[in-house]
Amino acid sequence: MxxxxxxxxxxxxxxxxxxxxxxxxxxxxxxxxxxxxxxxxxxxxxxxxxxxxxxxxxxxxxxxxxxxxxxxxxxxxxxxxxxxxxxxxxxxxxxxxxxxxxxxxxxxxxxxxxxxxxxxxxxxxxxxxxxxxxxxxxxxxxxxxxxxxxxxxxxxxxxxxxxxxxxxxxxxxxxxxxxxxxxxxxxxxxxxxxxxxxxxxxxxxxxxxxxxxxxxxxxxxxxxIDDLAQEEAFNMYNNFGFEKKSFIWDYIGGKIGDMVILYEWKKQGYEEEKSLEEMLKSDLGKLRMIEGDIFERHGKEGEELWGFLKNFKDFNVRYADLRKEKRYLSFWIEENVLFYNPAEGTVRPQSRLIQRAIEELF
Ligand SMILES: Nc1ncnc2c1ncn2[C@@H]1O[C@H](COP(=O)(O)OP(=O)(O)O)[C@@H](O)[C@H]1O
Ligand SMILES: [Mg+2]
The missing domain is CATH 3.40.50.300 (P-loop containing nucleotide triphosphate hydrolases)
Structure with a gap:
């Protein structure tokens, strides 16, 4: 084709x-x-x-x-x-x-x-x-x-x-x-x-x-400038020639950057499922690297810092109580794992893929 x-x-x-x-x-x-x-x-x-x-x-x-x-x-x-x-x-x-x-x-x-x-x-x-x-x-x-x-x-x-x-x-x-x-x-x-x-x-x-x-x-x-909502994302999937739309949505949602990566994988002949698994693995690897760093640098407190991610297993969680956990939040925001929306005062994973990786880890 x-x-x-x-x-x-x-x-x-x-x-x-x-x-x-x-x-x-x-x-x-x-x-x-x-x-x-x-x-x-x-x-x-x-x-x-x-x-x-x-x-x-x-x-x-x-x-x-x-x-x-x-x-x-x-x-x-x-x-x-x-x-x-x-x-x-x-x-x-x-x-x-x-x-x-x-x-x-x-x-x-x-x-x-x-x-x-x-x-x-x-x-x-x-x-x-x-x-x-x-x-x-x-x-x-x-x-x-x-x-x-x-x-x-x-x-x-x-x-x-x-x-x-x-x-x-x-x-x-x-x-x-x-x-x-x-x-x-x-x-x-x-x-x-x-x-x-x-x-x-x-x-x-x-x-x-x-x-x-x-x-x-x-x-x-x-x-x-947010990731695309589902309808717009599906239109974009069409532009990229993606087939299993709902399946893809559950991995990368409306993130255009991830669509570009999936497209590159497909171009090299990989199936959509296989490509998405590889992308997820890569985000898992990224989180595990940070985990290693945390325990090396933060000692005992590292456990809490790492465990804090558990709050974001569910993509629909909107973590609004910023003041209480500010130190942990700042860390994960700086690591580009969490995204802070100042207009809403909310926090969520930077991507659907990251959220899936968090889900797998906890
Ligand atoms: N509207 C768009 N149409 C096609 N490709 C896009 C679009 N927006 C972003 N991209 C591609 O997605 C990737 C990530 O976009 P980028 O602008 O670098 O994101 P950001 O600056 O928000 O981190 C880039 O490869 C970019 O070319
Ligand atoms: Mg940029």
């Missing part, structure tokens, strides 16, 4: 429309795009960027793979640019203004980092060396860049993906980086209305750990 090609991008019409609408309005809030891992947050953002008109200037920064440290943090934003262009611009204006003009000239509709000459990047890495360079504050500089785009009738959009990875990171002065980044985004939106700010993450607990709810109020909006 001829197999269908992998669907490039399907569904999510409602979310695409909503995002495009909010990006066309006046910047006013910081948006948190949240949802369980592999639900399609990054894919959705990419799709929306493609569909934006040419007057947008998207700066999309993904912290996946970021290893920590303030210098590396600035390096995630900036990339080496064109030296000759820089020399030309710099000759008749102050360095910050020149660096702003440089970005304006070089920016495309969608940018995964900001290109700058080495000289300016060095100035932006405030801190841990003592050279005599003039220093530029990263956030001040970025604000000037956004200002410039607005003056030129462009619509800047600032996007941070996998934002939770910055949790615990400090800047050169020892301040929490996330706090500064967040204040920066509030300034760009609520105060100055300069550019839209979107943050994507599958771990929302960190947001509330860093900022009290009171400080978040009126400044952020949460947008859930």
């Amino acid at each position: 001829e197999r269908k090609g992998i669907p490039e991008f399907v569904n999510r019409e409602r979310e695409i429309k909503e995002l495009k609408e909010l990006l066309s309005g006046r910047p006013n809030l910081v948006y948190f795009l949240y949802g369980p891992i592999n639900s399609g947050k990054t894919a959705l953002l990419t799709k929306v960027f493609e569909e934006l008109s040419d007057d947008y200037r998207v700066f999309y920064v993904n912290f996946r793979g970021f290893e920590g440290g303030y210098r590396k943090f600035t390096r995630v934003f900036f990339e080496l640019g064109d030296k000759t262009l820089w020399e030309k611009i710099k000759s008749n204006m102050p360095v910050v203004a020149a660096a702003v003009e440089y970005v304006e000239r070089i920016a495309k509709k969608v940018n995964t980092s900001i290109e700058l000459p080495a000289e300016v990047i060095r100035m932006l890495q405030i801190g841990d060396d003592d050279d005599d360079h003039e220093k530029i504050d990263v956030f001040h500089y970025l604000e000037r860049v956004m200002e410039r785009f607005v003056e030129r009738d462009k619509r800047p959009v600032f996007v941070l993906d996998e934002m939770q990875i910055l949790k615990g990171e400090l800047n050169a002065a020892g301040q929490p980086l996330l706090g500064r980044l967040f204040n920066f985004m509030v300034r760009l939106t609520k105060e100055r209305h300069l550019c839209h700010c979107l943050c994507a993450t599958s771990d929302c607990l960190f947001i509330e750990n860093v900022y009290s709810n009171a400080r978040l109020e009126g400044r952020v909006r949460y947008l859930l």
